[in-house]
Amino acid sequence: MKITVTIGDQNEVKEISNSITIKDLLKILEIPSETVVVKKNEYIVINEEIVEEGDNIEIIKVIFGG
Amino acid sequence: MYKCTKCGESPVIIQRKASGQLLCKECFIDSTKEKVLRDIRKYGLIEKGDKVLIALSGGKDSVMMMSIFDILRRRNIIDLIAVTIDEGIKGYREDGIKIARKNADKLGIKHKVVLFKHYFNKNLDDMMKDQIQGDSRHACTYCGVLRRWILNRVAQEEGATKIATGHNLDDETQSIIMNYLEGNLDNLTRIGPKSESNYHKFVPKIKPLREITEKEAGLYVIASNLEVHLASCPYAGDSFRGEVGRFIKKLSENHPTIMYSTLRGFDKIKPILKRELTTNGAMNTCKQCGEPASGDLCKACTFSDKWK
Ligand code: SF4
Ligand SMILES: [Zn+2]
Ligand SMILES: [Zn+2]
Numbered sequence: 212m213k214i215t216v217t218i219g220d221q222n223e224v225k226e227i228s229n230s231i232t233i234k235d236l237l238k239i240l241e242i243p244s245e246t247v248v249v250k251k252n253e254y255i256v257i258n259e260e261i262v263e264e265g266d267n268i269e270i271i272k273v274i275f276g277g
Numbered sequence: 278m279y280k281c282t283k284c285g286e287s288p289v290i291i292q293r294k295a296s297g298q299l300l301c302k303e304c305f306i307d308s309t310k311e312k313v314l315r316d317i318r319k320y321g322l323i324e325k326g327d328k329v330l331i332a333l334s335g336g337k338d339s340v341m342m343m344s345i346f347d348i349l350r351r352r353n354i355i356d357l358i359a360v361t362i363d364e365g366i367k368g369y370r371e372d373g374i375k376i377a378r379k380n381a382d383k384l385g386i387k388h389k390v391v392l393f394k395h396y397f398n399k400n401l402d403d404m405m406k407d408q409i410q411g412d413s414r415h416a417c418t419y420c421g422v423l424r425r426w427i428l429n430r431v432a433q434e435e436g437a438t439k440i441a442t443g444h445n446l447d448d449e450t451q452s453i454i455m456n457y458l459e460g461n462l463d464n465l466t467r468i469g470p471k472s473e474s475n476y477h478k479f480v481p482k483i484k485p486l487r488e489i490t491e492k493e494a495g496l497y498v499i500a501s502n503l504e505v506h507l508a509s510c511p512y513a514g515d516s517f518r519g520e521v522g523r524f525i526k527k528l529s530e531n532h533p534t535i536m537y538s539t540l541r542g543f544d545k546i547k548p549i550l551k552r553e554l555t556t557n558g559a560m561n562t563c564k565q566c567g568e569p570a571s572g573d574l575c576k577a578c579t580f581s582d583k584w585k
Binding site: 243245246248250254255256257258259271272273274275 | 279288289290291292299302337447491492494495496498499500507508509513526529530
């Protein structure tokens with residue numbers, strides 16, 4: 212299935228397998244989940260949220276290495 | 278569908294790993310706000326009539342802190358002034374200043390931008406460029422000392438009775454572990470919700486977000502639709518603090534309460550440390566700038582002397 216992933220001002224359409232969670236998605240993208248807040252279709256979601264076809268996932272980095 | 282532990286509504290925006298609690302947006306914002314207000318009371322961080330100087334970088338922590346202090350300002354308990362320090366870090370600080378200003382304006386809080394260049398004749402970028410050979414001190418060492426100096430000076434200029442900084446639980450835990458690992462017990466005894474010097478020239482410093490994790494501060498500003506500067510200082514990554522921070526965050530993944538227990542443990546040991554270690558070194562006044570100093574010159578002046 213296809214989803215759109217937004218990080219900063221970059222949008223990217225990604226092909227991923229069905230019914231994965233936000234946590235799985237972050238793992239695939241190699242983003243530590245403790246450093247980001249994730250919105251699914253404009254709403255903040257928790258790591259256990261399921262990602263579905265056509266979803267717009269926005270990943271907002273709130274913690275920086277320093 | 279997950280439901281909020283408090284009100285039963287959906288959707289939830291956080292699962293607190295430490296307690297298992299699930300919270301919806303409203304309950305998360307309310308409970309976090311209440312927690313900070315409770316900590317302000319519990320640690321006696323403010324008194325009625327205080328004029329609090331908010332060290333406002335425009336980042337998530339300081340913007341969150343200002344929005345909560347504004348509740349007390351609107352109740353006429355305290356007065357506020359927001360101060361943003363422009364260290365002169367190119368490509369980084371400019372956006373922070375703009376966002377800081379917008380947030381202060383939105384709440385109708387007086388806002389001041391103060392420059393390293395104005396007080397020390399040089400901005401941080403130039404200090405680092407001109408660093409003399411053999412001086413391997415990190416930018417953050419200068420920055421930290423000079424920022425503290427400026428805040429104390431501006432607080433006096435503005436008649437502020439408290440200086441509030443946005444240090445969160447992650448920052449505080451880092452300081453504890455860092456100073457412990459470096460054997461820097463003197464600095465260790467100075468960590469706490471409120472600075473305790475009775476020297477009159479030190480404006481007391483307070484840290485209302487000391488028990489809020491960095492992640493929750495990030496979630497708070499996004500959930501509250503506050504505009505904040507989300508970026509990393511170009512000098513931040515390679516500091517020892519950064520290394521310690523990454524180590525603690527890594528540990529927290531499998532041990533979600535580790536930062537709380539580090540803080541609680543430290544707060545219990547601290548009075549004993551203080552009793553044993555207090556040197557009673559009387560405070561002087563810096564011969565050059567008149568700010569508090571432990572010797573003839575304050576730390577900021579020993580640094581800025583080099584750049585003359
Ligand atoms: S990371 Fe270091 S140099 Fe950058 S603003 Fe913070 S203390 Fe200053
Ligand atoms: Zn709720
Ligand atoms: Zn001085």
